[in-house]
Amino acid sequence: MTKVIFEKNNGIDGINIADCPEGTNFIDEKFLRKTSLNLPQLSELEVMRHYKELSDKNFCIEKGFYPLGSCTMKYNPKVNEMLANLEGFTNLHPLRDDEDSQGALELLYNLQDVLKEITGMDAISLQPAAGAHGELAGMMIIKKYFETKCEKRTKVIIPDSAHGTNPSSAYMCGFECVEIKSDEKGQVDIDALKAVLDKDVAAIMMTNPNTLGLFEENILEISKIMHENGSLLYYDGANFNAIMGYTNPKLMGFDVVHINLHKTFSTPHGGGGPGAGPIGVVEKLKDFLPVPIIDYDGEKYYRNYDLKNSIGKVKSFYGNFGVLVRAYAYILMTGKNLKTVSEDAVLNANYLKEKLKGAYDLPYDYSCMHEFVLSGDRQKEQGASTLWIAKRLMDENTHPPTVYFPLIVHEALMIEPTETENKQRLDEFVEVMLKIAKEIEQNPEKALNSPKTTPVKKIDETLAARQPDLKWTKNSKQ
C-alpha cells in the first residue's frame, strides 16, 4: 500500500487519495511520488461554502424582480427541471435507433404538434438552438425558396424598431437589409414600406407586438401588400408571450416563424442559454425545413430526413433536447391557461405603465401589450441618465430593465414584468422607480454612486473596453 501523496494538513484535507484500499493501486510503487504535491487543500464544507457564496452573488428570478424587456424573464417551474432530468431522457444516446427512442421521439412529435397549433403554422422544426438561430434558419429557407423558383430576390425589409438579430440574420444569409422608419404611433409606416418595395424584396422581418410593446395594427394590410409583391413575411416570435390563444402569426399572414421556447415557454436563460428557437412554416415551405423532423406512421415515431428542398442540418441531432422537454412540460401543465398567461402579462405591463408614466417620459403613450418603453430623457437632463437609473435599481434588489433598446427611443427603459409577478411585487417596483425619479430630481449624485451592494461596483466602462483586465483579483481596480 502506497502512502504519502498528500500530507495531513491541519484537518483541512479534501480527499485523501493516498489511502486507497488494498488492491486498487495499479501503479508500480517505483513510479509514485515520495513527497507531497503541495496542492492547496480545502475540506468539502469549505468548498461548498465557496460555491454557495459565488452563487449568492448571482442575480436570478428566484432572488428578485427581473423586468428585462424583450427577454420574458418569467418564473421557470421546478417541475420542468425534474422532468428534463428524468434518467430515460438524460441517458438516452441520440444515436440510438428510432425503435429504442420512441418515448423521446413521441415527446418531440407532440411538441411539434402543439407548436403548430399555437403558431398556426403547418410544419415545425425543433432544431434551432435560439431565436437568432431560428431567424438564420428561416432566412435560409426563404433564400432557398426563391432560388428554387428561379427568382433573384436580394433584399429584406426590417423596421427600425427591430431587434438587432433580425438584420444580422438576414445579412449573414447574404441579403441586403432595407430599414424602414416607424410612424409617430410606433407602427410600421405603410407608405415607407411601399416606397422601398420592389421585385428584389424577398421578405419583411417583423415582431408583433413590436419591440415598443405595441401591436402592429396594420399587419393584415402589410401582409397583403407583401404577398401581392410575391414576398414573404418572417415573424420574430420573441414577443409571443403577449398573444397566446388570442391570435397567431398565421392569422396575421406570416409565412415563417420562430418561437423562443426559453422565453415564452419557460427555461432559465439569464446566463445566456441553452435555449431553443424552433421554426414553423406554412404549407408551401414545409419541404425546406432543416432535417430531421419527427414523423409518425401510425405505429411508430421516426426521424424523417426525406424533405426534398431541405436546407440541411442547422444543429446536431434535434436541437437542445432538455429545453424542448421543459417547454413541453410547461405547455401541458398550463394547457388552455396559456391564454391567461398572455392576459396577465399584458395586464401587468399596462398596470406598471400607467403607474410610472407621470414620473418618466412615455414617448409612445398607447395601450401596450406585454411590455412598454419609458424614456429617461427627463432624468438625464436632471443629471442621471438611464444607465444610472439601471445601476441604482441594482441596489434595490431589482434587475434593471433592458436599456437603450429599442434604438428609436432616447434613453430607453424597456420594462416587461411578465405574468408571474403579483400586484404586491409590481407595487414595490413602482415605489422604487418613483423614489429613484424623485432622488434624481433632488440629488442625482446618489444614482451616480450606485451600485453599492453588488460584488462589482461602479465600472469605468471605457477603461474596461480599452484595457480589459481579464484576471480579476481582489486587488484589481475594477
Ligand SMILES: *Cc1c(COP(=O)(O)O)cnc(C)c1O
Ligand atoms: C430575444 C430576442 C431575439 C433573439 O433571441 P435569442 O433566443 O436571444 O437568440 C430576437 N428578437 C427579439 C425581439 C428578442 O427579444
